[in-house]
Amino acid sequence: MRHIDYYFTVLSPWAYLAGTRLEEIAGKHGVNVTYKPMDIMAIFERTGGVKPAERHASRMEYRMQELLRWSKELEIDLNPNPAFWPTNPAPASYAIIAAQKAGGGDLGALVHGLMRACWAEEKDIAQDDVIGDQLEAHGFSRGLTMSGLMEGADTYAANTDAAVKAGVFGSPFYITEDDARFWGQDRLHLLDAHLGAR
Template sequence: MRVDYYCALTSPWTYLGHARLRDIAARHGAEVTIHPVNVLAIFERTGGLPLPKRSPERQAYRLQELRRWRERLGVELNLKPAHFPADETRAAETVIAARAEGLDAMDLAGRFMRAVWAEERDIGLARTIREVVTEAGMDPGALERAAGRYDANAIRAAETDQAVARGVFGAPTYVVGDEIFWGQDRLDFVDAALEAG
């Protein structure tokens, strides 16, 4: 069983569901393939709006929902982190490189998300990326070289195209077989889909 996991490293919703997805997959013996896509490019192609362009009402409601889910899940999350939005391009490419090298890309991605939403760190900075990679027990220099060797930028662009072709329009999105589940609040359905095999 496999879950294709289309995510954005600076998405609070991806962050809120990340650890739960790992737990669900482990419980069912399912493989998770992480795809840190360019969600802004997906929005442009599927009718979504980046946060600053959403109405004040939608922005205010988002904060209420983040607070509710933070409390429900007991997850540390700053509602207005110091470094959001951040340019996640290099961090995403680093996750892709880790995946290609057979390292724990899910753990690394989770650390990048936590850096944004709980630790007030800027994952757009090369220094922060190297620190997070080191904290994950990986070699920053080796992953930088791997990102170039695999052309992680091109992989990310191709996987963004793939996401749109599969019907993905936001993050996080979990795909099990032909079924698409959008949002961390759909993880119960992902659990059920994996249970059903």
């Protein structure tokens, strides 16, 4: 089956602004998606990126303008300075990994719901109750916040290693089975076109 590896961090406002367009594109073309939450700070360190806190002020000012522009363009609510950012991305990432393994719910909606909780609802997505609410809302067991923590940690690390090997350097990042790579929510229309041309 045709396939997309979706590398992302739950802390990324750009992944949040992607909304559910990836899922819509995948459904349109009959493509399977594997969700691969990763450690974005490790990705920056290993691929020559710069952590947000270490970027020049001009870059961060431009980032802020772009976030507001894209939020308006896409009609997606976004607080560019959320109350709980940055937070620890690991608990939410582990829950996504556990949910993907468990199946039975809407994984794409879960991923978007967690990011929306951070970027539009002023919630701390490192907290078990916030994660549990999102799991339950999208058809998964709240118990996934606690089960499979060791496996989640191992998979999270493996996803990060795989991302570096695959050429990933930011979030969101989409890679097709023919190694076509697309970085950023503003490249989703190009991913759509690529899948449609094959």
